[in-house]
Amino acid sequence: MIGLDVAIVVLVAVALAATIRMLQGPSNADRAVAADLLMFSVLGLIALIGVRSGSIATFDLLLIASLVGFLSALSLARALTRGRR
Template sequence: MLSLELLQGAVLLTSALVVIALILNVWRMLRGPDITDRILALDTLYINSIALIILLGLYNGSALYFEGALLIAMLGFVSTAALCKYLLRGDIVE
């Protein structure tokens, strides 16, 4: 039982550190000096949210959270690519 309690404590500690990283990402997204820093902060924000959802799935012992993290990963990749294409060309669809 000690290993289960140790694992839950490690997941809680890691979750707290990921929440701090999320807060710093939001700060960079709101205060970034230019648009590329804000896009990078948004990209890192969704990656950290995926990590937080996976940690929540580990803590609760449910595989459903991993599917949600996969959906967020796909949507985050597509949205980042579309936003970068819009900034480079001014249009998403050619």
């Protein structure tokens, strides 16, 4: 349980750093990378809290949220490159 608590604290610190970078990023690409990092750190937090509480329902939530996050990262990358391949 101590390992889970340490991992939760580390992920909270990463989420705070990503939020600061997302708000202060000098370019849109920096903000997009910070938003992806924030989304995946929140997913990690949800997973760790689900493991700690023993809830199976959180893993269904994680599956759907990770798919939505992946698709949003793709669409944001496409918007930043203005559709060029």
